[in-house]
Amino acid sequence: MNTVKPIVFAFFFFICGQVSLAQRDTVESSGEKSASSLKLSYNSSFIYPGVRAGIEMPFKKIYITKTKKTGRQKFIRKDHYVSANVSWYHHPSFHDNVYITAGYTLRQTGGGGFFGEFSPELGYSRTFLGGTTYQVSGDGTVSVKRMAGYNYALVSLGGGLGYDFSMRYATPIAICYKLNLLTMFPYNNTVYIRPAMELGIIYKPKRFLMFTAKVKRINKNKFRG
Amino acid sequence: MKHFSVILSVILVLLSCQKEKIITGNNVSETFYVENSGASMRVLVEGNTASKTILLFVHGGPGSSAYFYNTDYISEHIEDKYAVAYWDQRNAGASQGNSNAAYFDLPVMTGDLEKVIQVLKHRYGKDVGIFLIAHSFGGMLTTSFVTKGDNQNLIKGWIICSASHNYPLNDNLSRDALMLYAEQEIASGRNVDKWQEILDFINDLQPGTLSLEEADKLNSYATDAEAYFPEVNPFPMMDIIKANAVKQNYAIVSTFLNLKYSQNADIQDELRTYDFSDALTTVNIPVLTLYGRYDFVCPPALGEDVLQRISSADKFSYILPNSGHIGMYQDQEIFCGRVNEFVEQFK
Numbered sequence: 001m002n003t004v005k006p007i008v009f010a011f012f013f014f015i016c017g018q019v020s021l022a023q024r025d026t027v028e029s030s031g032e033k034s035a036s037s038l039k040l041s042y043n044s045s046f047i048y049p050g051v052r053a054g055i056e057m058p059f060k061k062i063y064i065t066k067t068k069k070t071g072r073q074k075f076i077r078k079d080h081y082v083s084a085n086v087s088w089y090h091h092p093s094f095h096d097n098v099y100i101t102a103g104y105t106l107r108q109t110g111g112g113g114f115f116g117e118f119s120p121e122l123g124y125s126r127t128f129l130g131g132t133t134y135q136v137s138g139d140g141t142v143s144v145k146r147m148a149g150y151n152y153a154l155v156s157l158g159g160g161l162g163y164d165f166s167m168r169y170a171t172p173i174a175i176c177y178k179l180n181l182l183t184m185f186p187y188n189n190t191v192y193i194r195p196a197m198e199l200g201i202i203y204k205p206k207r208f209l210m211f212t213a214k215v216k217r218i219n220k221n222k223f224r225g
Numbered sequence: 226m227k228h229f230s231v232i233l234s235v236i237l238v239l240l241s242c243q244k245e246k247i248i249t250g251n252n253v254s255e256t257f258y259v260e261n262s263g264a265s266m267r268v269l270v271e272g273n274t275a276s277k278t279i280l281l282f283v284h285g286g287p288g289s290s291a292y293f294y295n296t297d298y299i300s301e302h303i304e305d306k307y308a309v310a311y312w313d314q315r316n317a318g319a320s321q322g323n324s325n326a327a328y329f330d331l332p333v334m335t336g337d338l339e340k341v342i343q344v345l346k347h348r349y350g351k352d353v354g355i356f357l358i359a360h361s362f363g364g365m366l367t368t369s370f371v372t373k374g375d376n377q378n379l380i381k382g383w384i385i386c387s388a389s390h391n392y393p394l395n396d397n398l399s400r401d402a403l404m405l406y407a408e409q410e411i412a413s414g415r416n417v418d419k420w421q422e423i424l425d426f427i428n429d430l431q432p433g434t435l436s437l438e439e440a441d442k443l444n445s446y447a448t449d450a451e452a453y454f455p456e457v458n459p460f461p462m463m464d465i466i467k468a469n470a471v472k473q474n475y476a477i478v479s480t481f482l483n484l485k486y487s488q489n490a491d492i493q494d495e496l497r498t499y500d501f502s503d504a505l506t507t508v509n510i511p512v513l514t515l516y517g518r519y520d521f522v523c524p525p526a527l528g529e530d531v532l533q534r535i536s537s538a539d540k541f542s543y544i545l546p547n548s549g550h551i552g553m554y555q556d557q558e559i560f561c562g563r564v565n566e567f568v569e570q571f572k
């Protein structure tokens with residue numbers, strides 16, 4: 001019993017502290033018409049070439065302004081997108097892989113323009129074998145199979161870094177570097193895992209495929225002046 | 226219209242890799258795939274296709290890959306005279322497919338080999354002479370092939386390098402060889418702790434067919450044991466991968482994941498009881514056996530069993546003096562020399 005009392009008091013004071021701090025934070029919510037972005041990347045499996053093109057449709061934006069005790073302000077933007085991509089890579093003599101994915105992207109950008117992002121995606125992959133493919137019938141007749149390859153379900157997890165020029169300049173462009181881990185299945189009764197690197201450019205037009213995104217503006221104020 | 230032309234261009238680029246191209250020359254390198262029962266199996270043909278002679282590697286495992294036989298030495302000492310076909314079996318190397326576990330067994334793989342040979346003859350001519358080079362499990366697969374129907378008519382000769390045709394016999398011979406060397410080495414005071422561990426394991430085994438778990442453990446000791454002899458040339462697998470992975474466009478992840486799957490697939494258990502010794506009497510094509518003196522995985526006595534049982538008039542046997550289980554690499558000079566002599570005689 002003696003040990004419970006201090007814990008209860010500590011919890012009470014912690015809650016009171018949080019409430020008093022929160023009283024100085026402000027949160028505004030609204031809706032905002034936002035344009036979609038277009039993305040084009042070199043999609044390399046380290047040494048093998050490829051291309052990736054996609055669209056990012058915003059559905060939620062959070063602008064956070066933190067005012068520190070010193071009065072200095074820090075700005076963070078969190079963009080939530082629904083993304084759709086079409087990708088291709090070429091692995092000579094193994095396969096060409098064309099895959100389409102849809103996913104969610106969370107991008108957190110600092111006031112300076114640097115950002116980090118994370119994006120899980122689901123999709124469909126169609127491979128094309130890296131050589132002429134033959135079938136042999138029961139009587140020994142050999143024929144070439146056209147469009148030989150396989151269909152796979154695909155899951156991709158990606159994380160990356162970039163720089164958004166539009167944060168500081170009037171240039172509606174961002175550059176990004178991202179590492180995606182592709183998992184395709186069923187591949188020979190198991191899975192096929194492949195890392196793919198993206199080095200790309202994101203174009204953010206003012207008006208293109210507009211969506212109403214939820215906007216939340218949060219001011220966190222610790223300044224006591 | 227613009228979008229249509231872009232899509233059409235992409236499709237044409239993808240399909241251009243699959244267009245049938247057959248090159249006859251003395252320095253060829255071309256990849257094609259053979260599809261059968263849910264698997265598309267990679268075949269790389271390199272070397273002198275103008276020679277009308279092809280040496281087809283049948284790799285071990287099941288689940289290993291033919292990538293590892295494609296060394297610079299073999300390129301320079303065999304491919305200059307003949308063409309070499311590096312075939313990745315189903316669920317191995319760069320071979321691809323979806324769910325095909327139901328077809329992963331020895332009879333289907335025997336059919337795969339038959340189809341690979343038919344495709345080689347389709348591409349390079351009915352008159353092309355084909356020699357099989359079997360390694361490890363490839364011995365089981367090629368024995369199943371040559372002892373079936375009139376399949377021997379499809380090939381000119383059979384080269385067996387550190388391979389097996391009878392797993393129960395293989396287990397007994399591995400046990401005997403390890404026990405013999407263990408006693409010798411312990412008596413000589415060399416690697417006493419390691420050999421004693423092997424000896425204790427073998428002494429604990431019950432007579433008769435081993436369980437899969439026991440066979441795996443025996444195989445693991447047999448693989449390690451060759452390294453205890455300084456006269457055995459090492460097989461630096463990682464160095465081979467580093468040297469060739471980019472140059473030969475290895476499908477590394479596929480090779481690794483296929484191996485992991487195959488090592489745990491039902492076929493491993495099914496193979497435990499396969500014994501082709503009695504069927505070997507039907508073999509009458511030229512046969513060359515090459516076994517490493519220190520191969521405990523497939524001991525040289527397996528080759529003696531083959532030679533005693535086959536009906537071939539032309540049969541040859543060599544022991545590779547500085548080899549364990551990978552004779553084509555560990556004694557590559559002797560291996561290539563003997564193979565070339567044999568092929569030249571019977572092509």
